[in-house]
Structure formats: C-alpha cells, structure tokens
Amino acid sequence: MTATLTRGAERIHAAFERAKQEDRAAFMPFMTAGYPSAAEFPAVADALLAHADLLEVGIPYSDPLGDGPTIQRASEQALAGGTSTRRTLALVKELRARHDTPIVVMTYVNPIYAVGPRQFMRLAQDAGVDGLILPDLPPDQDLEIADLAAEHGLAVTFLIAPTSTPERVKLVADACTGFLYAVSVTGVTGAREGTALGEVPAMLALAREYARVPVAVGFGVKDAATARQVAQVADGVVVGSAFVNAVGAGQDVGALAASIAEGCRR
Amino acid sequence: MSLTLPSYPQPDGRGRFGRFGGRYVPETLIPALDELEAAYREAKTDPAFLNELDRLLKEFVGRPSPLYLAQRLTDHAGGAKIYLKREDFNYTGAHKINNCLAQALLAVRMGKRRVIAETGAGQHGVASATAAALLGLDCVVYMGAEDIRRQALNVFRMKLLGAEVREVTSGTATLKDATNEAIRDWVTNVRDTFYILGSVVGPHPYPAMVRDFQAVIGEEVKVQLEALEGRITPDAIVACVGGGSNAIGIFAPYAYLPESERPRLIGTEAAGEGVESGRHAASVAGGRVGVLHGSMMYLLNDDEGQIVPPHSISAGLDYPGIGPEHCHYSETGVAEYVPVTDAQALEALQLLTRLEGIIPALESAHAIYHAVRLAKELGQGGVIVVNLSGRGDKDVAEVMRLLEMERDQGLLDKDVEQVIQEVLA
Numbered sequence: 001m002t003a004t005l006t007r008g009a010e011r012i013h014a015a016f017e018r019a020k021q022e023d024r025a026a027f028m029p030f031m032t033a034g035y036p037s038a039a040e041f042p043a044v045a046d047a048l049l050a051h052a053d054l055l056e057v058g059i060p061y062s063d064p065l066g067d068g069p070t071i072q073r074a075s076e077q078a079l080a081g082g083t084s085t086r087r088t089l090a091l092v093k094e095l096r097a098r099h100d101t102p103i104v105v106m107t108y109v110n111p112i113y114a115v116g117p118r119q120f121m122r123l124a125q126d127a128g129v130d131g132l133i134l135p136d137l138p139p140d141q142d143l144e145i146a147d148l149a150a151e152h153g154l155a156v157t158f159l160i161a162p163t164s165t166p167e168r169v170k171l172v173a174d175a176c177t178g179f180l181y182a183v184s185v186t187g188v189t190g191a192r193e194g195t196a197l198g199e200v201p202a203m204l205a206l207a208r209e210y211a212r213v214p215v216a217v218g219f220g221v222k223d224a225a226t227a228r229q230v231a232q233v234a235d236g237v238v239v240g241s242a243f244v245n246a247v248g249a250g251q252d253v254g255a256l257a258a259s260i261a262e263g264c265r266r
Numbered sequence: 267m268s269l270t271l272p273s274y275p276q277p278d279g280r281g282r283f284g285r286f287g288g289r290y291v292p293e294t295l296i297p298a299l300d301e302l303e304a305a306y307r308e309a310k311t312d313p314a315f316l317n318e319l320d321r322l323l324k325e326f327v328g329r330p331s332p333l334y335l336a337q338r339l340t341d342h343a344g345g346a347k348i349y350l351k352r353e354d355f356n357y358t359g360a361h362k363i364n365n366c367l368a369q370a371l372l373a374v375r376m377g378k379r380r381v382i383a384e385t386g387a388g389q390h391g392v393a394s395a396t397a398a399a400l401l402g403l404d405c406v407v408y409m410g411a412e413d414i415r416r417q418a419l420n421v422f423r424m425k426l427l428g429a430e431v432r433e434v435t436s437g438t439a440t441l442k443d444a445t446n447e448a449i450r451d452w453v454t455n456v457r458d459t460f461y462i463l464g465s466v467v468g469p470h471p472y473p474a475m476v477r478d479f480q481a482v483i484g485e486e487v488k489v490q491l492e493a494l495e496g497r498i499t500p501d502a503i504v505a506c507v508g509g510g511s512n513a514i515g516i517f518a519p520y521a522y523l524p525e526s527e528r529p530r531l532i533g534t535e536a537a538g539e540g541v542e543s544g545r546h547a548a549s550v551a552g553g554r555v556g557v558l559h560g561s562m563m564y565l566l567n568d569d570e571g572q573i574v575p576p577h578s579i580s581a582g583l584d585y586p587g588i589g590p591e592h593c594h595y596s597e598t599g600v601a602e603y604v605p606v607t608d609a610q611a612l613e614a615l616q617l618l619t620r621l622e623g624i625i626p627a628l629e630s631a632h633a634i635y636h637a638v639r640l641a642k643e644l645g646q647g648g649v650i651v652v653n654l655s656g657r658g659d660k661d662v663a664e665v666m667r668l669l670e671m672e673r674d675q676g677l678l679d680k681d682v683e684q685v686i687q688e689v690l691a
Contacts, residue, residue, distance in 0.1 A: 062437060062572040063558060065446045066292045066453070072436050084570035109290055110557045111571030136290050136557070140280075161294035163456060168296055186294050187454040 005177070008130035009155035009213075011102045012178040015053045016214040016235050019264075025231035026053035027264045028216060029257055030106065030240030032074040033057050033091050034083020036247055041083075041091055044247055047254035049099050051261040056133065056238060057095075059088045059107040066108075066135040068190030070241040074248070085111040085120075089127040096128030104157065104178065106133040109142070117145055121152040131155035131178035139175030146175060157181050162199035166206060173210035179236060180211045184219045190241045191222035197229050204233050223256075224263030231264045269320035271310045271478045272485070274522055276591065281470020284597060286590035289469040291449070291560040298456045303471040305376050310478070315371060322367050323482065326400065329364075331355045331483075333490035333651070338621040339634075343641035346501065346648030349494070350624070351487055351516060353655050360627065360656030361480060361512040362393040366462055368479040370397035373460035380404045380455070383462045384448040386413055386441030387581030387660060388420025390464030395429035397462070405429040408447040410440040413581060420660065438575045442586055445559050465509025466589035469560030473590050480515025487651055488519060499529050501644055505653035506632040507533035507603065508547065508583035510592045512655035518591075521600050529651075530602070532640070533592060534632040536578035537605030547576035549588040550596050550603040556587075563587045564596070579608035579668070580628035580661070606632040612668060614638065615658060625658035628665070 005013070019026040029048040034041050049055055060078035064071060083091070085107070092103055105124060112120045124132070131154055139146065139158045149156045155178030160169050163186055173180050184200050185192070200217055207215045217230045218238030230237050239260055246253045277283045289299060309315040323329040332352045340348045353361040366383075373381050381403050385391030391407040398405035407424055411433050414421050424431050437443035445468075452461045466473045466480075488498045503520065505513035510533065517531045538546035546552055549564040556565035558573060566574040566586040578584045588603075595601035611628055614635035619625045626634060630653070637652045644650065658665070 063442065063446050065449045065559070068450070069436070076437070079572065084568075084572060086570060108557075108571075110565075110567060110573075113556050114554075114567055114569055114571030135292055136560075138289060138291070138293055138296055141288050141290055159293045161292070163294050163297045165297055168293065172293060183292075183294065186456050188450050 006150050006155055007153040009177045011130050012054065012104070012155050013214065015102050016179065019053050020235070023266045025234055025264045025266070026214070026216065026236035027261045028052065028054045028056055028236055028238045029243050030056040030058060030238060031243055032060055032071060032078050033088035034060055034078035034081055035074045035244065036077065037081045038083050038087065038091065042094060044253055045095050046098070048243065048257050049095070049101050050254060051257040052101055054102045054104060056104050056106055056240070057088065057092055059085055059105060059111055061108045061111060064108060066188055068188040068241065070191070070244050071189050074244045085115055086123065089123045089129070092129055093127040102130040103128065104131040104133055105129050106135065109134060109137045112145060117148050121148045121154060124154055125152040129154060131157055133157045133181060135159055139172055150177065159183055160203065160207060162186055162203050164203070169206050170210045173207060176211065176213050179214040179216050180207055181238070182207055182215055182217045182234070184217055184221070187219065189219055191245065192220040197233070200230065201233055224259045227260045227263035231266055237264050269316050269323070271316070272481050272519065274518060276594065277470060277474055281474070283591045283594035286562050286593040287470055287473055288562050289560055290557045290562065291469045292453055294453050294456060295469070299469055299471065305372060306471055306475050309372055309375055315375060319368055319371055323364065327357050327363050327367065328355060329482065330486045330490070333487060333494065335494070336622050339618060339638070340641065342617070342621055343638045345641035345646060346644040346650050348637050348641055349491070349500070349649065349651045350654045351483060351651055353483065353512065353653060354624070354626065354657035358393045358396055359659060360389045360393070361483060361515060362390045362464060363396065364482055364515070365464070365476050365479040365511060366390070366393040366397040369460070369462045370401050370403060373403060373462070374401055376460065378458060378460040380459045381462050382406045382408065382448050382451050382459055383464060384408045384441065384444040385464065386444065386584055388413070388417040388424070389582060389656060389660070391429070391431070392420055392423050394462045395424040395427035398429060399427045406451065407431050408434050408444040408451070410438070410444050411435045412439040413441065416581065417660070440575070441581070441584055442558070442573065449559065465511040466514045466591060467509045467559055467561055467563070467587060473561065476511050477514045477518050477591060480511050481518050483512070483515035483653065484517065484519030487516060491651065495649055499527060500649040500651045502530040502532060502640055502650045503653070504532045504534065504633045504637045504640065504650060506583060506629045506655060507535050507588060507592060508585045508629065509587070510589035512653050514589060514591055516651070516653045517595070517601060521595060531595065531600065532636060533601055533603045534606045534636045535603050536580060536583035536632060537607045538577040538579070540607055541605050545577040546605070547578040547583050547585060548605045549586065551605045558587045561590050563590045563593050579611055580632070582627065582629040583632065604636055606635050610635045612665065615665060624654070625662070626654055627656035627658050628661045630655045
C-alpha cells in the first residue's frame with residue numbers, strides 16, 4: 001500500500017466528491033471496448049461520457065467468468081472485430097484526447113499476465129487510464145499488481161459480494177485505492193428482472209466500516225428506477241449490461257444514459 | 267483395510283504449488299471455497315465419511331482395480347515389463363467416478379442438495395450424474411453445444427440418470443466454456459449448490475482435494491506391485507494429462523518420496539496435429555503461465571491473454587490448461603511431460619486392442635504409445651506402470667470414422683483391416 005494517493009486515485013476521488021456536493025451518486029456507465037466495432041466504439045463512449053462522472057471500459061476477454069451472456073457476447077463480437085488487450089488501451093488513449101472524465105479499465109487478470117504486469121501498467125499509464133477494476137483477482141492473490149499499478153499512477157478497485165465476511169470486506173477495502181466495488185447480488189453481470197436492493201444495505205454498512213474510499217454498487221442496475229434505489233445508499237452506481245444491450249439493439253445510448261444519470265440524483 | 271486420505275506437503279497454506287494454483291475467482295466465491303476447505307479438512311479424518319467412501323469404492327465402483335501385466339504388449343515392445351492399472355474396470359468406465367463419489371458425499375455432508383458439474387466428452391458428467399442418482403441429489407451438468415453434438419449417447423445417459431444437461435453455446439462451446447458456465451452457476455447459487463469439479467484444476471482447494479480422492483489409484487499400485495514384483499516402486503509411471511486428475515492420482519503417492527526412491531513420472535500431453543501446428547492441447551510444451559478457471563498454470567493463450575482453443579482427438583484431454591501441481595512437478599523436475607499426437611494415440615489404441623483385447627479410451631492411448639517407446643529405452647528388467655484411465659467404448663464410433671477416413675485418403679485399395687495390419691507391422 002502506498003501512503004500517498006496516485007494521480008488516478010485523486011481524479012477518481014474528485015469525481016465522487018463532485019457528485020456528492022451535488023447530492024448525487026456518481027454515475028459510472030460501462031462499455032466493452034471495441035463494441036459494437038472498433039470504428040463505432042468511440043461514438044458510443046462519447047455518448048456515455050456526456051452524462052458520466054466516470055467511465056468504465058472493459059477489455060474484451062475470451063473467458064469472462066464473472067460476466068453474464070450480454071457482456072460475454074459483446075466481448076466475443078469485439079474480439080472478432082480485432083479489439084483485444086493492447087487495442088483497448090489504444091482506444092482509451094483516443095478518448096482521453098477528447099475527454100477529462102476519469103476512465104477506469106475493467107480487465108480479467110490473464111491479459112495482464114500475458115502482456116506482462118509492468119508493460120501492461122506502462123501502456124495503461126500512457127493511455128491515460130486512471131484506474132483498474134479486477135473482477136477475478138482477490139487482492140491477496142497478487143500483491144505485485146497493485147504495487148505496479150500505484151507505481152504507474154493507477155488506482156485499483158477490487159470487489160466485495162453479499163457473501164463476503166467482515167474479514168474479507170476489511171481485506172478488500174484496505175486494498176482498494178480508487179473505489180470499492182460492491183456487487184449487488186450473488187451472480188454475474190447482467191440486467192435482471194426487478195432488481196431490489198435486497199442485500200445491498202447490509203453489505204454497504206459493512207463496507208463503510210472499513211472503506212477509506214468511495215463505495216460503488218453494480219450488477220443488475222438497469223434503468224433510472226433501479227439507479228434511484230441504489231443511489232440512496234451508495235456513493236456510485238455502475239451500469240453495464242443495460243448499455244451493452246442498448247447498443248446491440250441499435251437504441252440511443254445517450255438518451256438512456258441521460259435518464260439513468262437523472263436517477264442518480266438523491 | 268479401511269481407507270485413509272493422504273496428507274501431502276503441497277500445496278502451501280495459500281493453495282499454491284510453488285507459484286502455481288491459488289484462487290483467482292470472483293470474491294463471491296471466496297467464502298464458499300473457505301467453507302469447502304474446512305468441510306473437506308474435517309471429513310478427511312472423520313471415520314464415518316471415510317468408511318462410507320471406502321464402502322462405495324469397493325461395492326459400487328468395484329475397487330481395487332487390477333494391476334495387469336500386458337505380456338503380449340511387453341513382448342511387442344521388446345524391453346521393460348508393461349503393467350496396466352485398469353481404471354477402465356471402474357463402474358462408469360473411467361477414473362472419474364473416484365472423485366465424483368467423494369465430492370458428492372461431501373456435498374451431502376455439507377447439506378447441499380444441488381450439485382453441478384462441467385463435462386467435455388461426458389465421462390465426468392456421467393460420473394457426477396451417477397453419484398447424484400445414488401445419493402438422491404439434484405444434478406445439473408454443463409456441456410458445450412459442440413460436445414453435446416459429438417456425444418449424444420452420454421447426454422442421454424445423464425438424462426436417464428435424472429440429471430439436467432444444460433447446453434453451453436458461449437465461446438468455443440466446448441469444455442472450457444462449460445467450466446466457465448458451471449462457475450457462473452456456482453457464483454449465482456453459491457449458498458445451496460456444491461460444484462463437483464472434475465479434474466485437478468480450478469481454485470484451491472479443488473486441485474488438492476481431487477488429487478487426494480484420486481490418490482487411491484497410486485496407493486493401490488504400491489500394494490499390487492509389491493505382490494507382483496516384490497517392490498513398491500516401478501522404474502517409470504506413465505499417464506495421460508489433460509487437466510491431469512488420473513495422472514496425479516497415480517503420481518502423487520510417489521511424487522513426494524525421496525528422489526532416490528522415486529520412479530520416473532511421465533505425463534503424456536495431447537499434441538493433436540503436432541505442437542508446431544498450433545492445433546494441440548499440450549499446455550506444458552506449447553503454453554505459458556497464465557490464469558484460467560481460478561488457477562495459475564501453464565495455459566494455451568495468445569500474447570494478449572486470450573485463451574487459444576485446444577485441439578485433441580480425445581475430448582477428455584481437450585483442455586487449454588493443466589493442473590497446478592503438474593506445473594510444479596514440471597518446473598521442479600519431479601515429473602516430465604511429453605507430447606503424443608492424435609495419430610500416435612490412434613495407433614496405440616489399435617495396438618493394445620489387437621495385442622491384449624483391451625480397447626482403451628483415446629485419452630489413455632496417449633500413455634500407451636509412450637510406454638511402448640519407453641519400454642525399449644529401459645530394456646529388459648525394467649518395470650513400467652501405465653494408468654489405463656478409461657475404456658474406449660465411448661470412442662469406438664470416432665475411431666471407426668477416423669480409420670475409414672485414413673482408408674479414403676489415398677489408401678483406396680485397402681480396407682480397415684489392412685490399415686491396422688500396417689500399424690502392427
């Protein structure tokens with residue numbers, strides 16, 4: 001753990017702080033890089049960024065075991081279109097040239113190992129990435145990755161779940177430098193029927209005991225109504241599959257983003 | 267003699283074999299893995315659990331499986347004696363049932379009435395469905411659409427046994443994707459579901475636990491070889507490796523002996539059309555260190571970290587990774603791993619069938635091929651034990667197709683019999 005905040009962490013915290021000042025939960029849409037194609041992705045990202053406090057960009061991966069069918073299919077399509085690990089970072093670099101909004105990259109751990117952890121961090125730093133979300137890396141599995149991220153100015157975010165014990169929540173919260181990601185349900189990503197808050201309040205109460213960073217909630221938030229529920233209790237709201245579905249159906253993602261951003265007001 | 271489960275010095279407290287293994291899974295599963303580890307640790311020393319497992323292995327599976335001297339194969343190879351550990355004798359036809367029964371008993375003990383499993387060729391799926399039927403558990407088996415098409419009979423078997431077979435269409439629609447889907451199910455239903463994982467892969471404690479449940483193979487060999495040869499340790503042990511559970515089952519009881527007492531341990535990897543062709547499943551020879559299904563291991567993946575689909579003539583070896591303990595054995599020189607191609611496996615299958623009247627699974631045929639090579643190398647007086655991990659019934663239709671294809675490709679004036687005679691020549 002580094003005592004001083006990295007540049008990425010500072011920018012991420014500032015985005016959450018701004019939203020808080022305006023009595024909102026920070027709104028963080030997600031999109032798979034290179035979806036629906038490498039050529040069309042920048043326009044999709046621009047539409048999301050117009051309403052976002054932070055943007056989460058996913059590196060397409062062949063075996064995304066934390067994701068449901070929506071993001072799996074988007075990843076397959078993006079990979080087939082030639083967007084893989086390095087190309088994702090290049091796409092982020094293009095976005096960074098036009099936007100100042102913090103951008104966090106979600107990646108499974110294997111692409112980091114394949115590129116080489118140090119080289120990966122160097123490329124991410126060069127692309128202007130602010131932080132990483134690591135869905136299949138419990139923080140006690142690899143201490144080097146978090147250190148290398150910090151060395152390259154990047155924040156790291158790990159996940160907790162409704163099944164997490166107080167000991168695990170403490171361990172994960174201690175390792176997070178950007179924000180803490182609380183998964184709303186036991187399960188994988190994807191829009192669900194009638195997401196209720198269910199186990200979220202209890203999990204957040206636990207998270208707040210230990211977290212020194214903002215806490216965002218994701219998985220199953222799909223519209224303004226579900227965002228409004230989550231915004232009451234969380235510092236940030238992450239919405240992924242709903243946007244991926246909208247892109248797939250050729251719908252106006254900008255309009256959906258505007259409406260969900262509105263739902264994030266308290 | 268009642269059953270005891272072994273205690274090996276590996277993995278360490280973090281579930282690592284050297285740098286391999288670990289728990290690279292969504293945080294949701296960490297408490298479930300902790301719970302499983304604790305339940306397993308308790309069961310391991312509980313006489314009630316051990317006696318029940320012992321009884322089922324004897325009365326339901328038919329253990330111990332014979333250790334058989336393959337005399338005509340030995341004569342043909344012209345060197346060391348070749349013994350076959352006959353896991354093909356087990357009920358359901360392969361070594362898989364050893365692990366399935368033990369895990370299903372553990373599920374019952376933990377109060378989980380729903381079990382899930384992944385399967386490639388269908389062997390582990392059938393074994394899991396069998397164990398679930400025996401113990402009255404609900405069972406869901408995930409299977410790739412591609413494998414469902416190729417293994418219709420095993421799909422029907424599982425359904426007959428009362429299991430639900432769920433088709434997986436994501437990714438390459440094969441074993442690795444079925445495994446992803448099983449893990450997704452487990453993440454979703456983690457509180458009431460037990461995941462019966464079929465090989466020595468996955469997050470800790472699976473590689474260690476599956477090894478312990480399969481170690482009965484090697485422990486029996488020790489006793490049987492002593493009776494037959496007056497020695498516990500052969501010169502070499504050969505076993506095929508996909509994920510690696512049958513190989514670990516016969517290696518582990520010998521792997522932790524002092525080096526002077528250790529036999530040569532040789533795993534045969536599926537080299538498909540050749541390691542250079544790119545169409546293979548040889549993770550040690552053609553892969554590099556990566557993470558898949560919760561574990562760090564040798565893995566077929568490209569330089570961007572995307573998993574490269576494996577290929578093998580045998581669906582059971584068609585896995586892009588190899589268990590973390592094997593990776594550690596390879597790195598520390600405890601075992602060696604050699605590639606064997608599709609064509610060589612097919613040749614060995616015919617050889618064993620003709621010389622011994624035993625049709626091996628295509629998986630096991632990979633080990634037979636190398637054993638014949640090795641027998642010559644070791645020479646008279648040497649002793650080799652080959653793990654014959656499963657029987658070939660499931661592969662007969664595929665073998666027929668392949669041999670007819672060989673005949674049709676420029677061997678037009680020959681029939682299958684002549685092709686086989688050439689193999690034997």
